[in-house]
Amino acid sequence: MGEYHYAVIELPSSPYAHDLQEVLAFVFDIGVNLAGCTGSQVAHAFLASGLAEEFEKQNPVYVAGKSSYDLLRTMLPLLPCEELPAPSLRYDRTPDFWVGWVLAHYQMVTGCSYRSIFATATYDEIRSMYWPLHEAPEGKFVAVFDEMRTERAGATNLRMLREAAGLSQSQLAKASGVGLRSIQLYEQRQKDINKAQGIALYRLSRALRCTMEQLLER
Structure with missing residues (x-):
């Protein structure tokens, strides 16, 4: 080295x-x-x-x-x-x-x-x-x-947290139990993560080891 x-x-x-x-x-x-x-x-x-x-x-x-x-x-x-x-x-x-x-x-x-x-x-x-x-x-x-x-400021919180955890969208879907298509739509802002069901936010936050609030968009 x-x-x-x-x-x-x-x-x-x-x-x-x-x-x-x-x-x-x-x-x-x-x-x-x-x-x-x-x-x-x-x-x-x-x-x-x-x-x-x-x-x-x-x-x-x-x-x-x-x-x-x-x-x-x-x-x-x-x-x-x-x-x-x-x-x-x-x-x-x-x-x-x-x-x-x-x-x-x-x-x-x-x-x-x-x-x-x-x-x-x-x-x-x-x-x-x-x-x-x-x-x-x-x-x-x-x-x-x-x-x-x-x-890169335009990226969603979900995408940034997922990439920080080193997970692909498919891996996050498997780890969280949240559908792959939902994750894709959240990251593309075609689906508002702020209106996601609490259970989906909870599962995503557990998989990413973050708080549910950190997933929300301001």
Whole structure:
């Protein structure tokens, strides 16, 4: 694996900024490259476990008081692996390390939630930005991702949450019990999800590990 280079720039004004970026970077690096999970699986577990909200609040208990292995153990019931590898020092800086690093920076700079970030782009899409951007300052990623968010602002909440969970429409239909055609119509705005039956919203929210309110369109 190639060496990871990142520019030294002024971090967001927080005593935990560096710790937060580094611990999230290693969560993705270890989860993917040692535990054998996909990046989407680690991202989904990070969101569903509630750790994303703790990082957004910069809770020192989580961003400075726990190691990446500690956080992955918290996420383990939501991951496909049964156990984690033994802790070891990581010297190589992988593309997955970079994803965690720049996303933590982006969240601190913009205040966007991690759920909103992963609703904008899948883990694999973000990881694919490594090669043109990994040697650029973090501010370049912020600018590129902001532009992507603007371009994709028209997507429905259902579509963004489904893609953030790494599910196809068919997979969501199977996981939720909601008909595939209904999901397609909701995402195309040909059917108003705000008028959906409560049971359909409940099933979709359970499958996507979100609240029913997050599915509604404002």
